[in-house]
Amino acid sequence: MFKTWQNRTLAVSMLALLAACGSNNDVETPVAAPGPDPVMLPSVAFMTDVHFENVYGDFKNAQFAGIPTKDGKNATIRTMYAQLTSTRLFNENYFAFRAALDDAYGRGVRYVALPGDYSDDAQPININGIADILKEYQAKGMRFFLAPGNHDPNEPYDDNEAGKNDFLTRDGKEQKVYATGNAGCKVKDPAVICTDELMEQGYEKLIAKLGEFGFQPNKADVYWETPFSKYADNKYSYESAAAQGAVANRQYEICAEGSGGAYKAAGEAKLGKSYTKCVMMLDSSYLVEPVKGLWLVSIDANVFVPNGNFDPANPKNFKGYEGAGNAGWNKVLTHKKHVMDWLKNINERAKSQGKQVMAFSHYPTTDFYANQTDAMKAVFKPGAFQTARVPEAATTAALAATGLKLHIGGHMHFNGTNDYTDSAGNFLANVQSPSLAVYGAAYKIVTYESADTIGVQTVALNNVPRYNELFPLYETEYGYLQGSSATADVAKRWNRAVLDTKSYGEFTKYYFGELSRLRFMDEYWPCEMKEAAMALDARQMLILSQLQTKVTLAQLKDAPGIVPLTASCAAKGTAGGSGVAAAQLAADWADATVKADKLATAAGLKLADFAKITAYDFYGDFHRTVYAGELALRDMGSERVSQYKVLMNAFPASPAAIVKINGVLSDQNEVHVAFQNQFKQVFAIFKGLGSAKPNDQFKIDLKNRKIVNASTALSFN
16 A cells, blocks of 8 residues: 555656646636646645654753763753653654654655644744754755644744743753743743743744745745735736735734624624724634645634733733633634635635645544543543543534535644534544654645545654664663652652663653553542552453452452452441451452453453553553554554453443442442443443544545545454
8 A cells, every 4th residue: 555655646746846837826716627637636744743842952042052962962852751741752753753754755745734733832942943854855845834733833922931941951950941031030040041042932933934834825836825815806926925925914803702803793792792802813824726726725723812811002912812722623613703714715616616625724623532522521530631622513513514524633642533424414524643742653644536535544653763862861860860869859750661662653652651650640530540540450350340249448458469459549438237248359259250251261362361451551552542543553453452342341231320428439339339330431432432433544535425444453343
């Protein structure tokens, strides 16, 4: 399959370059005309959430130049502890991004889209660094098309107080580095390094520095527009497009309550009062036709809503706006209505003119948890897994109603696919391109194979040259933490085995196990669920799924060595009169073991082998599947997938209800009750995540409105 894709993309990229070189920039775009054969359109690589950090960048402050390396460079990197407790790597992405670009170039792909969070936090040191790399590959014949994410910009306007407190020093300690407006810099705190290389830039600086990567028109483009473009007599020219692309011509009004401008009167009438905190803001969206027939639509889905700190006298104060991270498309519907109207207009024109549309933004347009969101909300802690970021059903429906058929998104760092069809037959496929900076690191290659068929190939980054180049510097950090007795340092000790990994894929897999252990288990899992998930191997889980006993959690202290659970997460209740002796647990456990053995045997497996799935493996696998979908199952292998499938079907059809005291698990619940009730749901979610719509190699069938698997990927079905 890879060979076929490579041959095709090499051929079409040559045609695309020829078409671009001979393009006529004086075309009447609104006139309907048959487009070229979609099969001859070029493939586009989508690389989301690169989170590029310039690991050899210059802070331009003599007090802290980074860590000298053996090849004469200075490494300005974050600590390993910071990485292992973050949902993205900070340092190794530098090498992963280059590896992805080299891989795409080798496959003949010449068009690359970056749907947001291409930088760490839009700091000059990182924006200048990624711009240099894009220019390097641009010189080789590649074109880049950016969309903004919630990290670029973090705020709509410059934040000169921002920075990080966890840069690594040569002696393995943490160093605070902040922009000059930071409070520590103002009082000349000697512990803080001050440099505006760490300020977080807003829209205007980003457009100025990165304009050539899609935000502004290119003379080679067939066509380019913004949501606000108005071409005289419907005639397009580069000169006119350049004028339309000026920041002053890309403004819309946003208010605290919703969309302003032409939408304000209707919104105020519906609300029954006037809108407040209204301000003009830049929208960086654009449509570009780099080769005749292909429309790339970069959508600025960032919504920075004015908040209680908004000052109309100083509208460019970054503190006057809510962050965009949780807003996504839900807020686009209410606060950027012009984008929805623009999308509808684009899709109508594309249909009449025979254009093939690839739309992309930073934010997902459908449920990115394989329709498991409601179940996850019911099982895990409130707010766990960032479910606030899931688009509402009405949002997905509204987007489908615009006629949009294909959207590639990022933001969640997930690999996944979902689709939606409304009663009118409008079909929308959302492809989640995974981050290059987490487990499951990969990028997508998207190709129109025909007018009605889109091929999607997921290219995993398992092998990244130089991925371990910084490992010797982490050794110093590890040594410092091991040698320090300070409480804060002891709490930050990490497992040195991460430095023994032999590939980028292995490194990110290990990183995600540590991220699960150090952060996710506390942040997402209720107390008793966390205890079980971190104590039980898969053999014990299978036995517990079959256990029936009258012995309570409170009695576990009197029956040690049988099941590694406690009543530490439970509220103390009053023992009933129908209890049994704690010693009975041994016999009940033996009976459950016989039943578990029969389930394993029936599946052609051995119960003893289930113990190979340690607790660390289990919760790591669960979180890796959340992020990587089919890519995670591929790493698990067929035997482990089969073992999990046994567990998914092992629980009672109707587990006993959990008894609670003031909302907390009672210690008078029998030993098996909470586990069977809660983990039946956990494994149902696990199954849903691992048997979702195809997300490795697949085709999007627009005519029949379905997604078709193009590989033999493992599944929990």
